[in-house]
Amino acid sequence: MMYFEIDSYSGLKRALLCLCTAFEEEGVPDGTVFDSKLAVHELVVNALRYGGGKAYVTAERSGREIKIWVRSEISFRPPERTLCPEGDAERGRGLFLVDSVSEERSYSEAEGIRIVIRMKTK
DSSP, rough: EEEEEOSSSHHHHHHHHHEEEEEEHHOHHHHHHHHHHHHHHHHHHHHHHHHSSSSOOOOEETTTEEEEEOOOOOOOOOOOSSOOTTTOSSSSOOHHHHHHHHHEEEEEEETTTEEEEEEEOO
């Protein structure tokens, strides 16, 4: 299990490097590593921007699944369902991208946003 406290974009960059390196060392397929990196990036950027300036990330591999939890200092409930934003929209893509690469997403006051990414078979 990995845990990161992130309070800046440079901290996010370091955390993503650690996350990707750990998953690669565990033999996680490249596509799944990329999906995990994309999801964490989008959720943490939202937490830094709208959630009080600090994000807490927990990630673990469990069999063929990657489970990721992202919390922020200020609780904010993301929409349960996302829609594809208009092509010229300046916001609204992050959570849509997260939903596109993850199998499920949930939210709780205690755990924040939880996503599950399942690894594809080769």
